[in-house]
Amino acid sequence: MAKAKRTLKWQRDPEGMRLRILEAAKQEFSAHGLAGARVDRIAAKAGANKRMLYYHVGNKDELYLAVLEGAYDKIRSEERGLDLEHLDPPEAIRRLIEFTWNYFLRNPEFLSLLQTENLARAKHLKKSTKVKSMHSPFVEMIRTVVRRGVDSGDFQVAVDPVQLYISIAALSFFYLSNSATLSVIFGRDLLDKKAKDERLAHMVGLVLAALTGRSAELFKIGKAPTSRAAVVQTV
Amino acid sequence: MAKAKRTLKWQRDPEGMRLRILEAAKQEFSAHGLAGARVDRIAAKAGANKRMLYYHVGNKDELYLAVLEGAYDKIRSEERGLDLEHLDPPEAIRRLIEFTWNYFLRNPEFLSLLQTENLARAKHLKKSTKVKSMHSPFVEMIRTVVRRGVDSGDFQVAVDPVQLYISIAALSFFYLSNSATLSVIFGRDLLDKKAKDERLAHMVGLVLAALTGRSAELFKIGKAPTSRAAVVQTV
DNA sequence: GGAGAAATTAACCCGTTGGATAAATACTGT
DNA sequence: ACAGTATTTATCCAACGGGTTAATTTCTCC
Numbered sequence: 001m002a003k004a005k006r007t008l009k010w011q012r013d014p015e016g017m018r019l020r021i022l023e024a025a026k027q028e029f030s031a032h033g034l035a036g037a038r039v040d041r042i043a044a045k046a047g048a049n050k051r052m053l054y055y056h057v058g059n060k061d062e063l064y065l066a067v068l069e070g071a072y073d074k075i076r077s078e079e080r081g082l083d084l085e086h087l088d089p090p091e092a093i094r095r096l097i098e099f100t101w102n103y104f105l106r107n108p109e110f111l112s113l114l115q116t117e118n119l120a121r122a123k124h125l126k127k128s129t130k131v132k133s134m135h136s137p138f139v140e141m142i143r144t145v146v147r148r149g150v151d152s153g154d155f156q157v158a159v160d161p162v163q164l165y166i167s168i169a170a171l172s173f174f175y176l177s178n179s180a181t182l183s184v185i186f187g188r189d190l191l192d193k194k195a196k197d198e199r200l201a202h203m204v205g206l207v208l209a210a211l212t213g214r215s216a217e218l219f220k221i222g223k224a225p226t227s228r229a230a231v232v233q234t235v
Numbered sequence: 236m237a238k239a240k241r242t243l244k245w246q247r248d249p250e251g252m253r254l255r256i257l258e259a260a261k262q263e264f265s266a267h268g269l270a271g272a273r274v275d276r277i278a279a280k281a282g283a284n285k286r287m288l289y290y291h292v293g294n295k296d297e298l299y300l301a302v303l304e305g306a307y308d309k310i311r312s313e314e315r316g317l318d319l320e321h322l323d324p325p326e327a328i329r330r331l332i333e334f335t336w337n338y339f340l341r342n343p344e345f346l347s348l349l350q351t352e353n354l355a356r357a358k359h360l361k362k363s364t365k366v367k368s369m370h371s372p373f374v375e376m377i378r379t380v381v382r383r384g385v386d387s388g389d390f391q392v393a394v395d396p397v398q399l400y401i402s403i404a405a406l407s408f409f410y411l412s413n414s415a416t417l418s419v420i421f422g423r424d425l426l427d428k429k430a431k432d433e434r435l436a437h438m439v440g441l442v443l444a445a446l447t448g449r450s451a452e453l454f455k456i457g458k459a460p461t462s463r464a465a466v467v468q469t470v
Numbered sequence: 471g472g473a474g475a476a477a478t479t480a481a482c483c484c485g486t487t488g489g490a491t492a493a494a495t496a497c498t499g500t
Numbered sequence: 501a502c503a504g505t506a507t508t509t510a511t512c513c514a515a516c517g518g519g520t521t522a523a524t525t526t527c528t529c530c
Binding site: 173177202 | 391413418437
C-alpha cells in the first residue's frame with residue numbers, strides 16, 4: 001500500500017482474448033478432431049480461464065464452427081490475390097496448382113479441419129450462412145481461365161471448373177492429408193524435400209498434360225522424347 | 236424341470252462374436268472417429284456385453300487397429316483380383332480407376348477410417364506389422380502396367396507407380412470423403428447419379444489423357460473436336 | 471474517487487465413459 | 501454325471517469433461 005502501484009492480477013483485452021482463443025481452438029481441433037478436442041486444453045493454450053471460451057465465443061460446437069469459418073475465409077481470401085485473369089491460361093493453371101499445394105503445406109490445420117468436418121458430414125458447415133457465399137466468385141475465376149484457354153487453343157477441352165478445381169485440390173489434399181498412412185504402407189517418407197518436389201512436378205504435369213494434350217513435353221524432366229521411346233523419369 | 240429342455244440364456248459362439256464385434260466397431264469408428272466412438276455402443280450394436288470386447292479383441296485402441304487392418308486387407312485383396320496384367324495398358328489403368336472409385340463408393344467406412352487414422356498421424360498403423368507387407372505386390376502390379384504401356388508406345392511417360400496410384404486414389408478419395416463440405420460450398424449435390432457419372436468420366440479422362448497425350452479423344456463426349464475448336468462438355 | 475458495467479477467475483456440478491472385478495452359465499472331455 | 505475350463509452377464513467405479521454459478525477484479529465515465 002506504499003506509493004508503488006500494486007501489480008494487477010490480470011488485464012482486460014477482449015479482442016486479443018478472442019483471437020487467442022480461436023487460435024488455440026484451431027490448434028486443438030486440428031490436432032485432435034472435434035470429439036478428441038479438450039475444452040480445458042484450449043483454455044490453457046489460450047492462457048485463459050475456461051469460462052472465457054463460453055463468454056467470448058460459445059460452447060464447443062460454436063467454437064468449432066467459428067474456427068472452420070475462419071479457415072475458409074483465409075484460404076479464399078488468399079486465392080483472390082492470385083490474379084489468374086492476367087496470366088496465360090496454362091500458366092494460370094500451373095499457378096493455381098502451386099498455390100494450392102503450398103497453401104496446404106503451410107496450413108496443415110486447414111486439412112485436418114476439413115477432414116474433421118467431413119467426418120461429421122458437414123453438420124456444422126451446413127449451419128453457416130457466411131461460407132456458402134464465399135465460393136461463387138472463385139468458381140467464376142476458374143471458369144474464365146478455362147474459357148480463355150479453349151478460345152486460344154491452349155486447352156483441348158472445356159472442362160467444368162468445379163470438376164477441375166476438385167481435381168486440383170484432390171491431388172494435393174489427399175497426398176498431404178494422408179501422407180501419414182501412405183508413408184507407412186508404401187514405406188517411403190512422402191514429406192521429405194525430394195518427394196515434395198517430385199509430387200508438385202507430377203501434379204502440374206498430370207493436369208496440364210490432360211488439358212493441353214501435350215503430355216510428353218510437360219512431364220519431361222530431361223530432353224524431349226523420341227517418337228516411340230518415352231521419357232523415363234520418376235515423377 | 237419337466238421334460239422340456241430349459242431355454243438357454245445364451246449360447247457360446249466365440250468366432251461369430253468376434254466377427255460381430257469387429258463389424259460393429261467398424262461402423263462405430265467410421266461414424267464417429269476414434270475419440271467419438273463409444274465402447275458401449277459397439278457392444279450394443281454387436282449384441283454383446285461390453286466385457287466381450289476386451290475378452291476377444293482388447294481395449295479401444297487395439298480394437299481400432301484390428302478394424303483398420305481388416306479394412307486394408309479387404310481392399311488389397313479385392314485389388315489382387317483385378318488381373319491388370321492381361322489387359323491393354325490404357326484399359327488396365329481405366330479399370331484400376333473404375334475399381335478404386337467403385338470400391339470407395341461401396342465402402343464409405345474405409346474412407347472414414349483412413350481419415351481418422353491420418354488425423355492420428357498413423358499412430359496406430361505404425362504399430363502394425365501386417366499392413367506394411369501388403370503393398371509391395373500391388374505397387375509392382377502397377378509398375379508392370381506402366382512399363383508395358385511405355386514399351387508399347389501407348390504411354391508417353393514412365394510415371395512412378397506410387398505417384399500414379401496416389402493420384403488415382405486421390406481423385407476418387409477426395410471427391411467422396413469431402414463430398415459433404417464440397418457439396419455445401421459449391422451448392423450442388425455431388426453424390427447424385429449424374430454427378431457421379433460425370434466424375435468418373437472426368438477422372439478417367441484426366442489420367443488417360445495425361446498418360447497417352449490424347450486428351451481430346453479421351454475427354455470427348457460427342458464427336459471429335461475440330462482443329463482449334465475444343466469439345467465443349469461438362470466433364 | 472466511486473458507482474456500475476465489463477472482463478476474468480475460482481470452484482463446483484453431474485452425467486458420461488473406459489475399463490475392471492466378480493459371479494454365473496454353457497460347454498467339453500472323461 | 502461331474503469337474504474343469506471357456507464364454508458371457510451383471511455391477512461397479514474412479515477419472516474425465518463439458519458446462520455452470522458465483523465471486524472477484526479491472527476499467528470507464530461522471
